[in-house]
Amino acid sequence: MAKKKLVLSFPPRLIQEPVTYNLIRQYDLQVNILRATVHPRERGRMVVELQGSKKSLDQGLAYLEEQGVQVDTLVQEMRHYDERCVHCTACTAVCPTDALTVDSQTRELVFDASQCIMCESCIAACSYGAMESQF
Amino acid sequence: MRSIEEINAKIKSGKVVVATAEEVVGLVKDKGVKAAARQVDVVTTGTFGPMCSSGMYFNLKQSTPKIKCGGGRVTVDGVTAYAGWAAADICLGCTALTDDDPRNAVYPGLFKFGGAHVIQKLVEGQKVKLEAKAYGTDCYPRKEYSAELGLEDFNSAVLFNPRNAYQLYNVAINLGQKTIYTYMGVLKPRIGNANYSTTGALSPLLNDPKLRTLGIGTRIFLGGGQGYIIWPGTQHVAEPKRGEHDLPLTPSATVAVIGDLRGMNVKYLRAASLTGYGVSLSLGFGLPIPVVDEEVMAFCAISDAEITYPIVDYSENYPLGRVADLGRVSMAELMSGSIEINGKKVPTGCLASRAVGRQVALELKQMISEGRFLLTRPVAPLPGAQLAAAL
Ligand code: SF4
Ligand code: SF4
Numbered sequence: 001m002a003k004k005k006l007v008l009s010f011p012p013r014l015i016q017e018p019v020t021y022n023l024i025r026q027y028d029l030q031v032n033i034l035r036a037t038v039h040p041r042e043r044g045r046m047v048v049e050l051q052g053s054k055k056s057l058d059q060g061l062a063y064l065e066e067q068g069v070q071v072d073t074l075v076q077e078m079r080h081y082d083e084r085c086v087h088c089t090a091c092t093a094v095c096p097t098d099a100l101t102v103d104s105q106t107r108e109l110v111f112d113a114s115q116c117i118m119c120e121s122c123i124a125a126c127s128y129g130a131m132e133s134q135f
Numbered sequence: 136m137r138s139i140e141e142i143n144a145k146i147k148s149g150k151v152v153v154a155t156a157e158e159v160v161g162l163v164k165d166k167g168v169k170a171a172a173r174q175v176d177v178v179t180t181g182t183f184g185p186m187c188s189s190g191m192y193f194n195l196k197q198s199t200p201k202i203k204c205g206g207g208r209v210t211v212d213g214v215t216a217y218a219g220w221a222a223a224d225i226c227l228g229c230t231a232l233t234d235d236d237p238r239n240a241v242y243p244g245l246f247k248f249g250g251a252h253v254i255q256k257l258v259e260g261q262k263v264k265l266e267a268k269a270y271g272t273d274c275y276p277r278k279e280y281s282a283e284l285g286l287e288d289f290n291s292a293v294l295f296n297p298r299n300a301y302q303l304y305n306v307a308i309n310l311g312q313k314t315i316y317t318y319m320g321v322l323k324p325r326i327g328n329a330n331y332s333t334t335g336a337l338s339p340l341l342n343d344p345k346l347r348t349l350g351i352g353t354r355i356f357l358g359g360g361q362g363y364i365i366w367p368g369t370q371h372v373a374e375p376k377r378g379e380h381d382l383p384l385t386p387s388a389t390v391a392v393i394g395d396l397r398g399m400n401v402k403y404l405r406a407a408s409l410t411g412y413g414v415s416l417s418l419g420f421g422l423p424i425p426v427v428d429e430e431v432m433a434f435c436a437i438s439d440a441e442i443t444y445p446i447v448d449y450s451e452n453y454p455l456g457r458v459a460d461l462g463r464v465s466m467a468e469l470m471s472g473s474i475e476i477n478g479k480k481v482p483t484g485c486l487a488s489r490a491v492g493r494q495v496a497l498e499l500k501q502m503i504s505e506g507r508f509l510l511t512r513p514v515a516p517l518p519g520a521q522l523a524a525a526l
Contacts (some may be wrong), residue, residue: 086417086491087488087489088184089488089489090484092484095481107488107493124411125406125484127185
């Protein structure tokens with residue numbers, strides 16, 4: 001099993017195409033859509049987590065490229081600005097995953113980007129602008 | 136055991152022994168109250184969190200011709216200041232906003248810029264734009280004035296809080312059906328989270344619950360510099376209900392504080408934008424507690440497991456002023472990351488920073504150890520308190 005977090009950018013002509021459906025049906029991939037934005041007549045953007053065998057993942061990605069979808073690996077969509085953070089931990093209470101936790105010794109915030117599902121709940125919870133979305 | 140004078144003599148000769156309120160918890164466990172009290176002269180405490188009742192006042196240097204701001208209108212970086220004093224004394228509250236801020240008209244409001252941001256800019260060394268309009272008098276003929284000014288350009292610039300450093304605070308939850316935005320942060324519906332705002336065992340006034348060593352005139356660590364307790368804080372409660380270890384069970388002590396803004400630094404003074412609520416100023420506050428008798432040490436040794444806070448619903452009970460007993464939780468439970476309410480596991484988040492509170496206590500400890508901070512004997516106790524005889 002392989003797993004990848006990717007950013008897919010769709011040209012306008014593809015927005016109507018059932019691309020995710022094909023990924024699931026033809027390539028037997030689990031598609032977890034973390035975020036999606038579509039601007040009319042412009043590009044669509046989607047952050048997905050794809051899961052499947054190494055082979056179907058490679059084939060699925062080849063299919064996406066064939067279709068003209070730009071595929072980028074997700075570097076870090078949420079950013080934690082350490083110099084703005086005061087380590088109050090208010091954000092940890094609204095984070096649905098373990099992406100934001102507290103170190104029990106130092107009482108400082110620990111941000112684990114790999115667990116982040118980009119729900120953006122932490123943005124409103126932080127009073128210091130220390131969590132920002134790059135999406 | 137030892138008086139303030141004796142402690143100060145030790146500070147001056149470099150022989151003083153200082154420990155933070157966190158450090159003495161372990162020390163007392165190991166050695167007992169008696170030995171710990173003999174060993175340690177001063178216990179330092181610290182907190183850092185939004186303190187909405189903060190503001191600054193400053194005095195403008197006059198230019199010619201002179202202007203009388205009193206009765207006129209003053210803004211700083213567009214934020215409305217209070218010009219109801221004399222010709223050149225202006226007050227800027229941390230929650231003040233610009234006229235064109237949408238506030239909660241676009242809900243929840245973001246409150247990106249307000250009085251606290253102006254104060255932070257000044258402390259950072261940046262300039263702010265002051266604009267004044269006045270009606271003009273024979274002795275103060277100027278009607279308009281505008282200038283870019285930094286902290287050094289004022290005759291004086293003072294941080295002032297009529298209410299600060301609550302001894303006890305609520306744990307906030309939301310029993311309602313929609314997310315609410317409060318001064319206790321974002322509260323998700325159906326008890327989605329529980330927010331608290333205290334540094335627990337490090338919390339200044341909780342370490343001297345009966346206010347035996349502090350009062351009017353006590354020198355404190357404030358915003359990175361030094362300040363003073365000058366009065367009971369507004370909403371100070373002289374005689375709260377008390378539980379074990381004399382810890383308050385109901386709203387209790389607060390203090391009013393003051394300090395020179397020059398000398399403060401942004402590590403301990405930060406503007407906060409509470410979504411849907413407003414702008415606030417987060418301040419580092421540290422209280423040194425002189426160990427004048429064993430009782431002082433016994434109180435300082437109270438641990439996070441022994442301190443409890445009341446749970447309060449902010450969807451209905453708080454706004455409507457209803458009292459409902461939803462139980463209490465200990466600081467240790469809150470710090471574990473989740474608590475249990477009605478059998479449900481609820482994640483916790485804090486508004487005050489234990490990490491920065493700890494830095495405050497450590498920095499104050501260092502100031503005292505290096506002889507840069509002397510203790511003061513209060514000139515008067517706070518209402519409801521009796522000062523320790525040994526003081
Ligand atoms: S975006 Fe959501 S999942 Fe990611 S850190 Fe913020 S609250 Fe957690
Ligand atoms: S809420 Fe903001 S300041 Fe507080 S710990 Fe989280 S990121 Fe840091």
